[in-house]
Amino acid sequence: MSASTRKRTIIKAIRELNNRVTVADVVATTGLPLNEVTEELNSVAAQSQATLDVTDVGEVFYNFPPNFAMAYYAQGVKRVLLNAWNSIFKVLFFLFRISFGITLLLSFLFIFGTILLFQTVIAAGMGASHEVGAMWGDFGYLIKRIAMQDIVLWKKHDPSQEDASSGKSKQGFLLDCYSFLFGEGNPNEQLSENRWKLLAQVIRLNEGIIIAEHLPPYTGRPADDEPALFQVLSKFSGYPRLSESGQLIYVFPDMQQRSTNVSYTFMPEYIEEKPWQFSKMSPQALRPVLALAIGNFLGSLFFWWLCLFTHRVSKPPALFLFFAIYGTLFVLVPIIRLAIIRILNWRIARRNEMSRGFENLIGSPDKEVKSKLEDAEKIRRAFGAIPGNNIVYTTQKDYLEQLTDTK
Structure with a gap:
């Protein structure tokens, strides 16, 4: 079936x-x-x-x-849609990041190129064309210095791997733009997977018999949170059992045998979320991006002044309006992201504090929890000693040879 x-x-x-x-x-x-x-x-x-x-x-x-059936099937449909959306969102978000890095360069080239073009026309009328030539040379050197010499280093790279001696990024200017705008993603992307690993270790460490207070340090939910408890029971094929004193004890038959080769020495007392970082890039590596972003923003302001206050251009082109708004957003987005990161880290700190507090449920148990632990131990003994790791048959040796060894 x-x-x-x-x-x-x-x-x-x-x-x-x-x-x-x-x-x-x-x-x-x-x-x-x-x-x-x-x-x-x-x-x-x-x-x-x-x-x-x-x-x-x-x-x-x-x-x-x-209406449990409707709620159950709705959850299933929701999971499918969420998985599909997550896959689509990753592609769209990647393209979105690429567009920011490239568009910043195009915006800078357009705004300052247009300004220099105006200056060229003005200087030509004043007979100072040699000065304009020097300005164009400086403009080309600036682009090469800030971005173009490293733009070809566009490849998958760990932003933390930088040239420590020079402070330069080894990943190229475009990826530095991504890091400046979006950071390096969610530091807790593997949190759910690690959570289930720790829960499995807790259950095995207690030989498949636990109480509800064993779970909160790793689920992040109170011991009386039934949905969180059901998820653990469902994940590891457990079931509730009533002790002689009327306490609920949770038994996981498939998790009762613990291998002696598995060590839990370094198991954390509770699950801890990592704080968000603005960027893993060093300040030296992000400096060219910041310089270009600020220069682009100031250039758009100067172009506004050139168009509106000097009356040299009656109506700015629509493309310029786009780049001017874009240049402003390129400065505002990191500022907004920095504020959001502070809020997220504050919430993460609160959740970590809550998980740390849950650890005391077992570390410093009250009378009720002690009673539950004693009941769990009684049930554990009632189940008896589960056979250990004595191998009675292996395909590495002949069956008759093994049969002789056991006699």
Whole structure:
């Protein structure tokens, strides 16, 4: 049975059982294996805002809202659309970044080239054409000095790898423009993947039996956040179990055996988000971009003065208006981004502080948490010692030879 068919079968069973089910109920209704039902039931519960009900005899019910199926399928469609949009957005955003780097050069060339052209006409009328020639030479040298000599170094490159002795960037002027405008992207792009790795390590470290307070330092959510808990249960095929004292303990059968080769010595006490950076480029590497951006902005202001106040041009061309607005935005965008980064880093600091506080739930447990930990240990002992890593068969040796060795 395919995964989609299995999900539909389980959703149908939940409806037939009036949206309040146990794992055993669904197994009896569908005839599916227990592990598959547990995994799929947790998945549906995580995406449909279901809750857990525990009876006085220790039976655990999944309580689904009336419109759970619609909510579940809506989440699935939303994920597909988000994945498609993320792929399209990456391409569009890359093209957007390229356009900024190239357009800055075109804007600078157009504005200062036009100004020099006006100066050439004026100087020619005054008989000082030799001075204009020197100005054009200086203009060409400026372009070469700032951008053109490094523009060919357009390749994938780590912005942190720079010439430490000279302070020059090894990636070229255009990519420096990207870094100046957009930075190097989200520093927490791998946060979700790292979060699941840490959660898996926590579960295995506790031999597949945990309490809700084990999770908050790595989920970033309170221990009583049921959607976050359901996601973990769904991800690692866990299920809730009621202890003798009435506490909910969470068991992950597939995560109970821990290899002795896996070390958790360097496991962090909580997951920490990295702060955003304006740019990984050094100030020396960004200086040419900043100089060109400011020069382009001042050049557009001077051109406005030349057109409007000297009355030499009655109506500025539309292309100039575009470049003038663009030059202004090229200065404003980094300033706005810097302000946004400060806000994002403030929020990241708050989330890190919250995760750090969650670590104390286990590090300095109160009476209730201590009771839960004791119950979890009792259940862990009740499960018994799980066979270790003694290999009883391997394809590296002949079967008869291994059989002889075990006798």
